[in-house]
Amino acid sequence: MTSRTSRAILGALAIVSVGAASAPALAQDGNAESRLRKLEAEVRALQRTVFPGPNGRFFQPEITGAAPAQNTQQAPPSTTAVTDILARLDALEAQIQSLTSQTESNANALSELETRLSALEVTNTAPGGQASGSSAPQQNLSVMTGGASASAPPPPPPPAATPAASGPTPGRLAAVQAIAKPQTDDPGDDEYSYGFRLWEAGFYPEAQQQLALFVEKYPRHWRTTYGLNLLGRAYLDDDKPAEAAPWFLKNYQSDKQAARAPDSLLYLAEAMIAAKDTSRACIALAEFAETYPAIAAGRLSDQYEANRKKVTCN
Structure with a gap:
């Protein structure tokens, strides 16, 4: 295998040498340029045959064309659009969970407040008391006699409050x-x-x-x-x-x-x-x-x- 490779390399070098020696003559020939291009194509085909790939089985070619400069520094992986969307979805889910927690807390607080207000309304509208929300008129009692104002002394204070009853009996409620x-x-x-x-x-x-x-x-x-x-x-x-x-x-x-x-x-x-x-x-x-x-x-x-x-x- 080595001898075959060597012969191929020598053949290629010989062809390159012949091309180099005859360069002045080719310059005078109108077809020199096309022949040179054909020669380069054959050399590249020969290189592909002798050196099929960088898998370690063959030697790398000693003569290579000018390869374009490669940036050996690996660029950091860029963030894709899908990655951005997933990140934003994670943030939205976290915000939704936080809002849901706050909503549940507010709902519980409102429920407790409504319960307390209902209890106050029941207390204010208990039998024997004045209905909640209604305001009694002023107790400054005065009447008119003979077209002139005649105001009497302030009314006597209301009787002392008695302890609240336990509530109406079932029989009274039914009645x-x-x-x-x-x-x-x-x-x-x-x-x-x-x-x-x-x-x-x-x-x-x-x-x-x-x-x-x-x-x-x-x-x-x-x-x-x-x-x-x-x-x-x-x-x-x-x-x-x-x-x-x-x-x-x-x-x-x-x-x-x-x-x-x-x-x-x-x-x-x-x-x-x-x-x-x-x-x-x-x-x-x-x-x-x-x-x-x-x-x-x-x-x-x-x-x-x-x-x-x-x-x-x-």
């Missing part, structure tokens, strides 16, 4: 639930009628809550004057004259020509009598007789006379 709420095309009238039914059945705390809800939700309904008057009566019948008086006064002062304004003024006098506030009771009775003389002598005459007999007015 209240047995009272049907009307369902008509007038939702305001339905709310008032339901409060009236509760009051008529003697469920005064429940009636107070329902009627307070009605007057707050429907302040301009034609039933509002009835609702304010009945709300005061629900407190008065529940032996709470101090809580009843502001509602009577509000109904009277809001519109003296309203359907139940005369009734509220007369019940205001009755609430003051129950609170042992004779001065205010007399002022209310005098205002009632002066403002509504026909009603005092007609529809409400019996109640008016009964209240007059309970107090001694100057």
Whole structure:
């Protein structure tokens, strides 16, 4: 194998030598350039035959053409587009996990807050108390007599708070639930009628809550004057004259020509009598007789006379 390789190399060198020696003559020949190119092609073919590859089985050629300069320094591997996308997806997944954790924490906090608010609403709307969200009118009770303002002393303080009851009994709850709420095309009238039914059945705390809800939700309904008057009566019948008086006064002062304004003024006098506030009771009775003389002598005459007999007015 070595002898064959040597002969091939010698043959190639001989051909190269002949080409070099005849260069001056070829320069004068018009076909010299084409012959030289052909010779170079044959040399390259011979080299490919003798030296097929860098696998170690053959010697590398001693004569090689000018090879283009190669950059021996290996360039660092560049980041591909797929690698960039995967990295960005990993970052997005991490952000989504963080946001999900924060969302769950916020949801738990909101749930706890709603539970606490529900408990507060139940406490504020317990039987015997005023419905949550409704504000009682000012208790600065004053009525007009003879066109002049006559203000009585401040009302007596409300009775001391008693410990909260444990809640309505199952029997009471069942009885209240047995009272049907009307369902008509007038939702305001339905709310008032339901409060009236509760009051008529003697469920005064429940009636107070329902009627307070009605007057707050429907302040301009034609039933509002009835609702304010009945709300005061629900407190008065529940032996709470101090809580009843502001509602009577509000109904009277809001519109003296309203359907139940005369009734509220007369019940205001009755609430003051129950609170042992004779001065205010007399002022209310005098205002009632002066403002509504026909009603005092007609529809409400019996109640008016009964209240007059309970107090001694100057």
